[in-house]
Amino acid sequence: MKTFGSKIWALILCFLILTIAFMYLFTDFLYDQLYVEDSERSMIEIGEKLQTIYKGGEVTDELIVKIEDYNSYSNINVFAVRNPRELSACVPFDIDYDSLIGPDERHKLLAGEAITKIGYEERFGRQIISVILPFTDENRLEGILYLYYPLAKISELANKEVVLLIAGAFVFILIAGYFVFKGLRHIMRPLHLLQEAVEQMSKGDYSARVAVASKDEIGQLSNAFNRMAEAIQHEDEVQKTFLATVSHELRTPISYVKGYSEAIQNSFLEEDKKDEAIALIAREANRMERLTNELLQLVRIDNELQEVVLYPIVLAETIRDVTNLLAAEALKKEITLNTRLDEELIVEADEEKLKQVFINLIENAIRYSNDGTCITIETSKVGKFARIQVIDKGIGIPAADLPKITERFYRVNKARSRADGGSGLGLSIVDKLVRQHFGQLTIESELEKGTTVTVQLPLMEE
Known part of the structure; x- marks a missing residue:
């Protein structure tokens, strides 16, 4: 070769x-x-x-x-x-x-x-x-x-000079050959290092990097390789963390379902405890189902190759559909859903994805609000954007946790989230869906006073 x-x-x-x-x-x-x-x-x-x-x-x-x-x-x-x-x-x-x-x-x-x-x-x-x-x-x-x-x-x-001519040509060939060899060795060295780094990556070592010693095409190629290696390494770490977190999240409900189902099957529980065990199994099964659905939704969002198809949607109607859907859930905690909607706002969006955004946000507000409080959903026009705010009077989020709140599986209160059925994926899904609509998500919160989630979406061009 x-x-x-x-x-x-x-x-x-x-x-x-x-x-x-x-x-x-x-x-x-x-x-x-x-x-x-x-x-x-x-x-x-x-x-x-x-x-x-x-x-x-x-x-x-x-x-x-x-x-x-x-x-x-x-x-x-x-x-x-x-x-x-x-x-x-x-x-x-x-x-x-x-x-x-x-x-x-x-x-x-x-x-x-x-x-x-x-x-x-x-x-x-x-x-x-x-x-x-x-x-x-x-x-x-x-x-x-x-x-x-x-x-x-x-x-x-040139009979007299022929010997001198031949000697000079021979010396020139030696000198030229030496410098060509050194030059080729110098030029080829970054390519050899790049080849070694590629072989390291092919074996699963994504920490391989190439030293960049020039700004020519080889230097640019080395820079591109280093950026690619960093992206692959980051993605590999994210996947490993993601798999480890998924395994951890599923381990607890599976152990509950397995343990209580075996106890019921082997008649280890008293009759008055069986109903409680069955309810716990159902709750953990629902939690696994919710986690699986949200994981599949995240995978679909990450793997979408085509842009989201956007079409005009009356924002007030979409929000009303969502609040009607979640009214029964709010009623269980005696929470009032107040809406102040601008009927003239029309955004370009995928209606199903947009509903998923508002369902996740309002469900979170219900889940982490105290009983008997109210949640306000209001819309307004800000320049070329529609601003949607979900305001609750709930438990709030610590300032230190706000920058990480949209990360996958991130929970502020892990024990309470598991008890309420939260997976730590809702806001991550919301953030991705809002970005697909060329919008922006911001969260402001204060402990024991409540949280305001703001979504800005581009208005339909007139």
């Missing part, structure tokens, strides 16, 4: 190969365009200057000698001949006259143009560049000026 580092090495190798190929082609281009062309241009210039010695008429021996004297102080070989066939006696390699000067070349020479030829010559083991210029008089070809020069190979152009 290829690692990320090996892929980078492969990419660098590809770039090096492409660079070498480019440099080879570029060097060949420079050789052709600069060295060869420069040699050709220089030979033509020299030939044209030597051409000026010829004044017309027959090419004399004196002219030939004068031109060949140029060979003594130039690295370009120059010959002048009357007949091109005589060149074979002057140059140290075979010349094919027919290929050297054919009809086309003869036409160019008569027109005064120079002819350039490049070809490989075994005698020299390299390419030969030659230039032919004419000696013409009255449209007659009296002779030719022949210049040739063995082109140096590319390797010979």
Whole structure:
């Protein structure tokens, strides 16, 4: 399996190969365009200057000698001949006259143009560049000026520096390789740490974190991983606490139901105690049912993938339906439910979920209010929001408990909550449902004086 580092090495190798190929082609281009062309241009210039010695008429021996004297102080070989066939006696390699000067070349020479030829010559083991210029008089070809020069190979152009060049290239490769290795190691280190952290998390260790040493893409990835790990760790702790709390909450009613049912089955209880035991079993069964229903409701709220479908609802009618539903429960404690409702308030909400909010709030107010008191439910308009308040004259909530009151299974008075059938989930459900409606829940309370719960919901846009 290829690692990320090996892929980078492969990419660098590809770039090096492409660079070498480019440099080879570029060097060949420079050789052709600069060295060869420069040699050709220089030979033509020299030939044209030597051409000026010829004044017309027959090419004399004196002219030939004068031109060949140029060979003594130039690295370009120059010959002048009357007949091109005589060149074979002057140059140290075979010349094919027919290929050297054919009809086309003869036409160019008569027109005064120079002819350039490049070809490989075994005698020299390299390419030969030659230039032919004419000696013409009255449209007659009296002779030719022949210049040739063995082109140096590319390797010979830097023959003295080739060792230094190779040594320098080798040192450069070593230095570049070292820095590339160190650079890759530095770049890859955060990714290795990230991989180790991911493996730790896959084994259930959610405390794994990655040190962030840069602000580049890898640093941003490390930051994102750390945030994800914190969220997963928090969620894992919440789930563990939730499961432990659920187990604890169910253990007590199950033990009551199990113990008293076995006592009745085995006739351990006296007849006058059986009715009391059956009532206790029924109460604990109801409590387990209520707890299970509220747990399922919480799970449904947490797992809802789609937004709540909101539609216009007359707020006063919904609250009246809830108070009518809970009137019998309030009557048991001789509690009066007073309502002061603004009939014109229309909110955008899910009616069933909204009823659940008000049922939970009013039930809590009834449960924790003293007998013979009153509970007030009132609505009013505050800007673009409808404000709903449930005000009771109950036992109140200590100030230290108010910040945690909407947490799951949180109870102010655990003993009294269990006796009243409270699960500690009601306000948690209310808080989530209000948030689903883009609203806000606030609770104000004072011990032995009562509690005011305020819900703000967006009004329907006009």
